[in-house]
Amino acid sequence: MKQITIVCSSGLGTSLMVKILLSKMLREWGLQANVSNTDQSSIKSETPDLVIGAKQIIASIDLGGTIECIGLENLVDPQHLREKLQNSPTFLKWLNELKEGKYESNTTT
Amino acid sequence: MNLTQLLNTGIMGEPAFILGIIAFVGLMLQRAPLNKVTTGTIKTMLGYILIQIGGMAAGTALSNLSAMIQRGFQIIGIIPHNETVVALAQVNYGKEIAWIMLVGMCLHLLIARLTPIKYIFLTGHHILYMSSMLGSLLVSSSLDGIQVYLIGGICLAVAMSIGPAIAQPYVKKVIGGNHVAIGHFNSVGYFLSGLIAQLVRSKKEKEIPERIQKLQPFFQDHMVVVAVFTFTLFFVSSLFVTPDGMKEMFSGRSFIVVSFIQSVWFTAGMYIILAGVRMLISEIIPAFQGIAERVVPRSIPALDCPILFTYSPIAAIVGFLISFAGGLTAMSVLLFYQYTTIIPGVIPHFFSGGAAGVIAYKIGGRRGLFIATFVHGFIITILPVFLTPLLSGLGYVRATFADSDFSIVGILLHFLVRLFSIN
Numbered sequence: 001m002k003q004i005t006i007v008c009s010s011g012l013g014t015s016l017m018v019k020i021l022l023s024k025m026l027r028e029w030g031l032q033a034n035v036s037n038t039d040q041s042s043i044k045s046e047t048p049d050l051v052i053g054a055k056q057i058i059a060s061i062d063l064g065g066t067i068e069c070i071g072l073e074n075l076v077d078p079q080h081l082r083e084k085l086q087n088s089p090t091f092l093k094w095l096n097e098l099k100e101g102k103y104e105s106n107t108t109t
Numbered sequence: 110m111n112l113t114q115l116l117n118t119g120i121m122g123e124p125a126f127i128l129g130i131i132a133f134v135g136l137m138l139q140r141a142p143l144n145k146v147t148t149g150t151i152k153t154m155l156g157y158i159l160i161q162i163g164g165m166a167a168g169t170a171l172s173n174l175s176a177m178i179q180r181g182f183q184i185i186g187i188i189p190h191n192e193t194v195v196a197l198a199q200v201n202y203g204k205e206i207a208w209i210m211l212v213g214m215c216l217h218l219l220i221a222r223l224t225p226i227k228y229i230f231l232t233g234h235h236i237l238y239m240s241s242m243l244g245s246l247l248v249s250s251s252l253d254g255i256q257v258y259l260i261g262g263i264c265l266a267v268a269m270s271i272g273p274a275i276a277q278p279y280v281k282k283v284i285g286g287n288h289v290a291i292g293h294f295n296s297v298g299y300f301l302s303g304l305i306a307q308l309v310r311s312k313k314e315k316e317i318p319e320r321i322q323k324l325q326p327f328f329q330d331h332m333v334v335v336a337v338f339t340f341t342l343f344f345v346s347s348l349f350v351t352p353d354g355m356k357e358m359f360s361g362r363s364f365i366v367v368s369f370i371q372s373v374w375f376t377a378g379m380y381i382i383l384a385g386v387r388m389l390i391s392e393i394i395p396a397f398q399g400i401a402e403r404v405v406p407r408s409i410p411a412l413d414c415p416i417l418f419t420y421s422p423i424a425a426i427v428g429f430l431i432s433f434a435g436g437l438t439a440m441s442v443l444l445f446y447q448y449t450t451i452i453p454g455v456i457p458h459f460f461s462g463g464a465a466g467v468i469a470y471k472i473g474g475r476r477g478l479f480i481a482t483f484v485h486g487f488i489i490t491i492l493p494v495f496l497t498p499l500l501s502g503l504g505y506v507r508a509t510f511a512d513s514d515f516s517i518v519g520i521l522l523h524f525l526v527r528l529f530s531i532n
Contacts, residue, residue: 009415011383012233012386012413014416016390016395017231017412017416039383056329073419076288076289076412
């Protein structure tokens with residue numbers, strides 16, 4: 001299963017809200033992924049496929065450059081999140097794989 | 110077995126089960142698949158136990174710190190730190206807290222459904238913290254079990270509905286619309302910041318220097334911030350404790366080693382509490398939100414305060430620093446008058462001060478930001494002075510609730526309960 005991690009300062013409120021928003025969108029697209037939320041100290045020891053957070057948080061974490069991190073300028077606007085996802089290379093790749101029937105929902109990458 | 114007995118000693122007397130049942134029912138109503146219902150329910154109960162384990166670790170370090178402060182400075186220093194005080198309250202009043210949470214969340218949906226106040230409070234950890242405050246306060250009054258659950262639940266529901274409404278006039282201006290509100294129990298603090306900023310608004314618009322932004326990464330990793338801050342507190346206090354005193358307390362270990370190990374213990378405890386709170390709410394809140402969406406048409410979600418930070422990250426960091434400075438001022442003023450003082454904590458000022466900073470900056474420009482957040486920091490530090498004695502049921506705990514609404518709701522409720530118990 002693909003892993004998307006939402007990060008915020010203490011991993012309690014904001015990241016959970018984005019998680020609810022994102023889970024709804026993924027259902028619309030029919031994309032299966034594991035969405036979890038965490039705090040800024042823990043993210044450094046995780047290896048998800050995609051990281052999402054507020055722009056100032058994404059700016060201050062360094063995951064070694066191999067994992068794509070999406071920095072949001074607005075955390076309450078679903079349209080903004082949708083646009084950011086539709087411009088994300090990782091996410092577009094998944095959508096393409098889904099269209100071609102190659103999206104593997106049960107294996108870890 | 111009558112109702113009270115069933116509530117106290119049966120399955121509903123165990124907080125882990127009550128919370129598990131809330132998650133279970135929520136997930137069932139959402140028609141979640143069986144494996145999700147099972148994992149969600151188990152993880153909720155796991156979260157509850159994690160909070161207690163973390164609370165014990167953080168509590169041990171905190172009581173060492175207060176003992177050192179007391180010996181070194183001859184004062185009692187109370188640290189406003191929601192996570193620690195909540196964890197300690199959970200150990201004592203888990204059952205009451207779980208019930209207040211359940212009753213409060215149901216009544217909150219009812220208020221949103223039946224009245225024009227359409228806010229749905231979705232900041233799960235603050236719901237838990239407010240329940241903990243209400244539980245600790247009401248248990249030390251003369252009320253019995255079911256009365257505590259009901260009165261606590263009503264107060265929680267009202268606070269969840271009115272809180273976002275208080276701050277909304279100013280939050281609306283920052284967000285640029287009425288589709289979202291702030292659900293963070295510092296509403297009175299935000300309202301005051303907005304009001305003060307409006308009064309002292311700068312006439313000419315000046316930008317905040319960009320270089321302040323560079324400070325931000327230093328304050329982003331909260332575990333590191335808490336460890337450094339706690340180390341500083343331990344280290345400074347240990348300098349004032351006599352060598353004999355230190356020997357007696359920590360069996361002759363060097364004060365630097367003691368300070369270091371103790372601060373890391375505290376931070377580790379806090380990390381476990383946070384992980385527990387996250388597990389506890391991350392199943393309950395999505396279910397709560399799903400139910401709210403169905404039963405309350407046109408509801409306005411009230412979200413955690415960092416959603417404001419993106420509107421001006423610089424103002425958030427300046428707001429935090431100045432609010433903290435206001436807190437330090439309040440600490441010194443308190444020492445002038447009494448034996449007990451409040452030592453401002455970094456984390457509450459980071460969140461509440463930061464959000465107050467964004468509001469103040471958007472409303473009153475640079476001058477608004479400086480003056481309003483200073484007053485904000487001063488006020489949120491002074492307020493717990495009045496709340497802490499009311500939580501006597503928690504024993505000699507040197508931690509208290511940090512944000513303004515906890516103190517204000519607590520003080521108001523205390524007076525109401527006293528008023529009615531006399532009649």
